[in-house]
Amino acid sequence: MTSMTSPPCGYPLPSLLSALVLVLLGACAPSAPEYHRSLYVFGTLVDVDILGLTPEQAAKAVDAVETDFQRMHRDWHAWKPGGELVALNEQIAAGGSLRVSPFLMPLLEQGRALYLESDGLFNPAIGGLVGLWGFHRDEPSGGAPPSATAIEALVQARPGMNDLKIEGDRVASRNPAVQLDLGGFAKGYALNRAVERLRGLGVRDAVVNAGGDLCVTGRHGERPWHIGIRHPQGVGVLASLHVHDGECVMTSGNYERYREYEDVRYAHILDPRTGQPVRHVVSATVIHEDGGRADAAATALTVAGPTHWERIAGRMGLRYVMLVDAEGRVHMTADMAERIRFQGQSPEVVTAAQAE
Ligand code: AMP
Ligand code: MG
Numbered sequence: 194m195t196s197m198t199s200p201p202c203g204y205p206l207p208s209l210l211s212a213l214v215l216v217l218l219g220a221c222a223p224s225a226p227e228y229h230r231s232l233y234v235f236g237t238l239v240d241v242d243i244l245g246l247t248p249e250q251a252a253k254a255v256d257a258v259e260t261d262f263q264r265m266h267r268d269w270h271a272w273k274p275g276g277e278l279v280a281l282n283e284q285i286a287a288g289g290s291l292r293v294s295p296f297l298m299p300l301l302e303q304g305r306a307l308y309l310e311s312d313g314l315f316n317p318a319i320g321g322l323v324g325l326w327g328f329h330r331d332e333p334s335g336g337a338p339p340s341a342t343a344i345e346a347l348v349q350a351r352p353g354m355n356d357l358k359i360e361g362d363r364v365a366s367r368n369p370a371v372q373l374d375l376g377g378f379a380k381g382y383a384l385n386r387a388v389e390r391l392r393g394l395g396v397r398d399a400v401v402n403a404g405g406d407l408c409v410t411g412r413h414g415e416r417p418w419h420i421g422i423r424h425p426q427g428v429g430v431l432a433s434l435h436v437h438d439g440e441c442v443m444t445s446g447n448y449e450r451y452r453e454y455e456d457v458r459y460a461h462i463l464d465p466r467t468g469q470p471v472r473h474v475v476s477a478t479v480i481h482e483d484g485g486r487a488d489a490a491a492t493a494l495t496v497a498g499p500t501h502w503e504r505i506a507g508r509m510g511l512r513y514v515m516l517v518d519a520e521g522r523v524h525m526t527a528d529m530a531e532r533i534r535f536q537g538q539s540p541e542v543v544t545a546a547q548a549e
Contacts (some may be wrong), residue, residue, distance in 0.1 A: 194202075228253050228534035234262040235403040236331065242412070243391070244398040254394040258387045258401070265383050268297055271320050271374040274519055279363060282320065282372050290365035299358060300375055300382060301364060303485055307378065308354035310509045311493035316465040318352040320372030326452070326470065328461045329374075333452040338459055353465075377462075379444045381488025384408040388439075388484075408441040408484050416483040421536070425476040425517050431540070432515075432533045434480075445491035446476035462495050473498040473519055480513035480529070490514075499524055503544070514533040518543075 228243040228251035241258060243251040268277040277297050284291045293301065304317045320329070325343055326356065327334030350370030358365045375382075380403055387401045388408040398411030400418055409418045417437050421430035425446050436442055447460030447470065460470040477494040481487035490509050497505040499518045506514045506526065515525040515533065517540070524544040 216328040220385070228252070228255075232259050232262060234266050235383070239384075239387075239401060239403045240386075241325065241391075242400045242402075243396055244411070246396060250395070254391050254396055257394060258390050261386065261390055262383065264296065264381065265386075268272060268294070269300065269375050269379045269383075271372075271376060272324065278373055280374065285366040285371050285373075286369055288369055290363050292362050293364045298359075298362065298364075300379065301354075301359065301373070302483075303382070304373075304378065304489075305354040305357060307486060307489040307493075309361065311489065311505055312508065313465055314496040314505060315489045315493035316353060317373055317375050317377055318356065318368075318371040319463060319465050320374030321347050321350075321352060321370060321388055322463050322465070322468050323374050323376070323461070324372065325468075326459065326461070328450065328452075329355070333450060333461065334364075335452060335454065337450075337454055348466070348468040351363060359383050377445075378485045378489035380406055381408075381441060382485035385441055385484030395516075401546050406443045406488065407436075409436045409438065412436055422515075424477060426521055432535045432538045434532045434534065436480070439482045440480055440508070441482065441487045442478065443484065443487040443491045444476055444478040445488075445495045446474075447471050447495060448475060461493060464496050471496055471498070474486075474502075474517055475517045475521075477502070477517075478515045479511055480532075481511065501541075 200381045228246065229250055230241050232239045241255050243254065267275060270276045270278060272279065277294060281291045281293060307315050322381065323329060325339045326348060347370065350368065352370040352372065356366045356368035358367060358373050384401050384403055384406060385408050388399065388410045391399050392410055396410065398413065400407055400409045405423065412418065417435040419433060419435055420442065421433045424431040425448055445462060447462055450461040451458045462471045463469065464471055474495045477491045479487040479490045485502055490511055493505055494502045494514060494516060499516060502516055502524060512526060513529045513532065515523060515529050517523055522543045
């Protein structure tokens, strides 16, 4: 546990950019004391910053969040044995059913809704494919990609979230090829829950930041929280923006996690229609008050790519979207364009259209 005071005005960007995407930018130091702690969960560091509480109160609040995170990590995990999701996947594969706790059920329900809204581009039922590509392990497997036949067999089996049969608290699947993997949106959902938990414990101003994905509550002193989005193709900050009370910022990128074979990178985000890793988009950033939706949308828009993102963003009701394509060009909604401030040399902005 560490605590720190807020940086003074004009503080340069922190050099310790553990996050792939995002850092808290210096803001005028608020007068309230600031508390900081890093938690290790979901295979990443989660930084919690709290203003306005005594260190003792803040430590207690972060303890509660940490306990929640540990349960989420265990019960929502896609492949580590001992958790509820893994037990459900076992039942589904065997043609059975499982009584699901109120802790997991909302993710299945929201996952199904987001699957439908994204035209199936966000599809948490493709755990079989994610595993086949070697991403169901802490370090993605190396070696040659899986065989085209194995990929095709899973794609043809068409696992989808509307295969789930939810009756009361009992869950089964009409399709035994469904394997649930909540990795595309559980983090956003969890960060949102963490901020809600903090609020419930009397915290007004805080940021919970998991390697660049974050949710905020309240403000940073006199101003809204101010963050930087790291350049997906290099070092430094691409853009900065203010994040308002209750908002979450989620970024997906095919640079975040990948395997490599003969100089080709295979990203961890898969196109459910082809079973292949996404190649076109470098990153997609979404701001929304619902962290699960923002996270799912960032994954879906990475799959949709520069040509189709606007339609999916419109279907998912997103106001604030930014994509950076493989050529470093920026595509975004008009509302996002109004909030973003590029740092240094501005990139080429190809689209600044309102999602329809
Ligand atoms: P994210 O970083 O939020 O884009 O999530 C990526 C993770 O979501 C991957 O590591 C997989 O576990 C899972 N995933 C991959 N492709 C998809 C997809 N098309 N829809 C939903 N989840 C996916
Ligand atoms: Mg996501």
